[in-house]
Amino acid sequence: MIITITGKPGSGKSTVGKEVAKALGYRFFSAGDLRGEIAMRRGLTIDELNEIGKKEAWTDKECDDLLKKMGKEEDNIVFDSRLAWHFIPKSFKVFLDVDLNVAAKRIFKDQRVDEAKAGSEKEMHDRIMARMNNDSERYGKWYKLDIFNLKQYDLVIDTSKMTPREIVKSIVGAVKSKRHL
Numbered sequence: 001m002i003i004t005i006t007g008k009p010g011s012g013k014s015t016v017g018k019e020v021a022k023a024l025g026y027r028f029f030s031a032g033d034l035r036g037e038i039a040m041r042r043g044l045t046i047d048e049l050n051e052i053g054k055k056e057a058w059t060d061k062e063c064d065d066l067l068k069k070m071g072k073e074e075d076n077i078v079f080d081s082r083l084a085w086h087f088i089p090k091s092f093k094v095f096l097d098v099d100l101n102v103a104a105k106r107i108f109k110d111q112r113v114d115e116a117k118a119g120s121e122k123e124m125h126d127r128i129m130a131r132m133n134n135d136s137e138r139y140g141k142w143y144k145l146d147i148f149n150l151k152q153y154d155l156v157i158d159t160s161k162m163t164p165r166e167i168v169k170s171i172v173g174a175v176k177s178k179r180h181l
Contacts, residue, residue, distance in 0.1 A: 001075065001076065001091075001092060001175065001178075001179060002071060002074070002075060002076075002077055002078075002079070002088055002090070002091040002092070003020060003024075003026070003077075003078045003079070003091060003092045003094065003171070003175060004078075004079045004081060004084040004085040004088055004091040004092070004093050004094065005017045005020070005078065005079065005080050005081075005094045005096060005171075006081060006082050006083070006084070006085055006093075006094070006095055006096070006147060006153075007094075007095050007096030007097060007098070007159075008096070008097060008098050008100070008103060008128070008132065008148075009103055009107060009128045009131055009132065010098055010100075010102065010103025010104065010106045010107045010128060011096035011097060011098035011103060011159050012096055012098070012106075012159045012164055012167060013032075013080045013096055014030055014032065014033075014080050015164050016096065016159075016164055016167045016168055016171065017030070017078045017079070017080035018078075018080075019164060019165075019168045020078050020168050020171050020172060020175075021077075021078040023168060023172050024076070024078070024172065024175065025076070026076045026077055026078050027074070027076065027077045027078070028077070028078050028080070029070065029077060029078070029079050029080070029081075030079075030080040030081070031063050031067060031079065031080065031081035031082065031083070031084060032046075032080060032081070032082075034062075034063050034066065035049065035060075035063050036112065038059075038062060038063065046112070047127070047130075047131065047134075050131065050134045050135070050138065051134065053134075053138045054134060054137055054138055054141070057142050060083075060138065060142065063081075064083060064087060067079065067081060067083065067084050067087045067088065068087045068088075071084070071087055071088030071091070079091070082135060082139070082147055083139065083143070083145070083147070085152070085153065086143065086145060092154050092155070092174075092175055092178055093152065093153040093154045093155070094153060094154065094155045094156075094157070094171055094174075095150055095153040095155070095156045095157075096157055096159050096167070097150075097156060097157065097158045097159065097160075098158065098159050098160050099158075099160040100125055100128055100129065101121075101125065102160045103125075103128055104121045104122070104124040104125035104128055105121055105124075107124050107128065108120070108121045108124040132148075135147060136148065154174070154178070155170075155171065155174050157170055157171070
C-alpha cells in the first residue's frame with residue numbers, strides 16, 4: 001500500500017510521515033526535502049523557488065516526475081508531498097489540517113535550512129499564508145487542482161491539538177481498517 005500525506009505547512013506531515021512509515025515497516029520519502037535540495041542547488045530558498053514556479057513549471061517538474069515514477073514502481077511507502085495523492089491516485093490519501101497560529105509556532109521553533117529565517121511567529125504566520133497562496137496559484141495553474149479541497153482525501157485530521165503519536169495512531173488505524181476491507 002502507498003500512503004500519501006499532504007496538508008498545510010506546520011501540520012506535521014514530515015514528523016508524522018516518518019513515524020507512520022516506521023510503524024508499518026514502510027519506506028519514507030519527502031518531496032519537500034527534494035524540492036529544498038533543488039532550490040539550494042540553484043542558490044535559492046524554497047520560497048524563491050516557489051515564486052518562480054508561479055510562472056515556470058520546471059520548478060515542480062523534477063519532483064513531480066519522480067513521484068509519478070515511484071508511484072508506479074514501488075509499494076509500501078509513505079510520501080510526504082503536496083501532490084503525491086494526485087500523481088498516485090490509488091494511494092491512501094491523508095490531509096493534515098492545522099490552525100495557522102499553531103503552525104506558525106511549530107515552524108518558527110524548528111526552521112528549515114532551505115528557508116529564510118523568520119524573526120517572529122507573526123512573520124512566520126504571514127509566510128505560511130503566502131506559501132499556501134503560492135501553492136494554490138501554482139497547482140491551480142499547472143494541474144487545475146485545489147489541494148485544500150478536503151473532499152478528495154480518504155482521511156482528514158486536524159493536528160492542532162494532537163501529539164504526533166496520536167496522529168500516527170489515527171493514520172495507522174485507518175490504514176489497517178482499509179487493508180481489511
